[in-house]
Amino acid sequence: MLDLWYTENHTDNVRFSIKTNKHIHSEQSDFQQIDFFESEEFGTFFTLDGLMMVNEKDEFVYHDMITHVAMATNPNIKKVLVIGGGDGGTVRELTRYKSIEQIDMVEIDERVVRLSQEYLPITAGKLEDPRVTLLFEDGLAYVKNKEEGYYDLILVDSTDPIGPGEGLFSHDFYNNCFRVLTDEGILINQHESPYYPSYAHEMKRAHSKIKGLFPITRVYQFHMPTYPSGHWLFGFASKKFDPLKDADLDAWNKLGLKTKYYNTDIHTGAFALPTFVKEMLNDA
Ligand code: AAT
Structure with missing residues (x-):
């Protein structure tokens, strides 16, 4: 099975990654890029413009x-x-x-x-x-x-x-x-x-x-x-x-x-x- 990792930049020198099972949804709205993912560790989560907003775990x-x-x-x-x-x-x-x-x-x-x-x-x-x-x-x-x-x-x-x-x-x-x-x-x-x-x-x-x-x-x-x-x-x-x-x-x-x-x-x-x-x- 392929490893699909979501990665975001926390600074120019630091990255944070979550292993995902599925990229559920991706769209550019009138205001921002919206992505929803499924993951083992954090459950379902969504990001706006490549930054974590909400996940089921925290x-x-x-x-x-x-x-x-x-x-x-x-x-x-x-x-x-x-x-x-x-x-x-x-x-x-x-x-x-x-x-x-x-x-x-x-x-x-x-x-x-x-x-x-x-x-x-x-x-x-x-x-x-x-x-x-x-x-x-x-x-x-x-x-x-x-x-x-x-x-x-x-x-x-x-x-x-x-x-x-x-x-x-x-x-x-x-x-x-x-x-x-x-x-x-x-x-x-x-x-x-x-x-x-x-x-x-x-x-x-x-x-x-x-x-x-x-x-x-x-x-x-x-x-x-x-x-x-x-x-x-x-x-x-x-x-x-x-x-x-x-x-x-x-x-x-x-x-x-x-x-x-x-x-x-x-x-x-x-x-x-x-x-x-x-x-x-x-x-x-
Ligand atoms: N409950 C935690 C989730 C968020 S999301 C913040 C929301 O603010 C987004 O849905 C976005 O569309 C909305 N938003 C952004 N700008 C405006 C605006 N000008 N007027 C009304 N709504 C707006 C917060 C996450 C915090 C992340 C910290 N790193």
């Missing part, structure tokens, strides 16, 4: 961490905006909260959603929840046109800042996120990685922009085996709540949600950053 890490940290910080979140996230994993975690009334997902590329519904029901399976509205447009334009003070929570589940995701790392975008959030609003953003310089550069740029806009800004980390270096970050920015001082962790535990990565020890521990990361963020 998606729980990313989707737990993008969702539950904010939800444990403010249990009164009712209206949520997800930007990107076409695979549906972030929406799936949000739908587990009975208290959430409205979930708007703004994804630029409808093809990512349709293909995920076909090949990745594990993440896309809750997109039909009656509280969910799917909007296929650019997240940057969406927040620009949205009325102010509307959402309690914005989750930016975006690609890296190359291609269609670039605008989601701009000052203009973060500024409009601030505007469309309520006075208690929280913004969680895909914050890249501190390890390889090209990603660390983007991490610092994002942090310096958000720091200038929100009164409370923190960064938290998690382990993502298939993203470059495996060390990945989300940003936590908020108008009112501090994720460590204000989170009601006992209340979250009482909800009885079963999670595979997130727990309330991780909630606290994820904000403890290595010295080199702290130094980079302080310089940003």
Whole structure:
């Protein structure tokens, strides 16, 4: 049998490969190159422009961490905006909260959603929840046109800042996120990685922009085996709540949600950053 390996460049000098059984689908959409594969180790996975987005084996890490940290910080979140996230994993975690009334997902590329519904029901399976509205447009334009003070929570589940995701790392975008959030609003953003310089550069740029806009800004980390270096970050920015001082962790535990990565020890521990990361963020 032939060995079929998927390989992506994590830097110009480092590559990451996964042995695959099948290249299930390949297309160039209006926005990006989309590929779906089947593999022994990671199950079904998909890539955009040659970068891993989601696979069946470690998606729980990313989707737990993008969702539950904010939800444990403010249990009164009712209206949520997800930007990107076409695979549906972030929406799936949000739908587990009975208290959430409205979930708007703004994804630029409808093809990512349709293909995920076909090949990745594990993440896309809750997109039909009656509280969910799917909007296929650019997240940057969406927040620009949205009325102010509307959402309690914005989750930016975006690609890296190359291609269609670039605008989601701009000052203009973060500024409009601030505007469309309520006075208690929280913004969680895909914050890249501190390890390889090209990603660390983007991490610092994002942090310096958000720091200038929100009164409370923190960064938290998690382990993502298939993203470059495996060390990945989300940003936590908020108008009112501090994720460590204000989170009601006992209340979250009482909800009885079963999670595979997130727990309330991780909630606290994820904000403890290595010295080199702290130094980079302080310089940003
Ligand atoms: N749940 C983890 C999956 C992703 S995919 C990110 C999604 O963001 C993609 O479906 C892409 O089409 C969408 N997207 C990109 N730009 C925009 C935009 N301007 N407006 C709306 N949606 C957009 C995240 C993976 C993170 C990878 C980290 N290396």
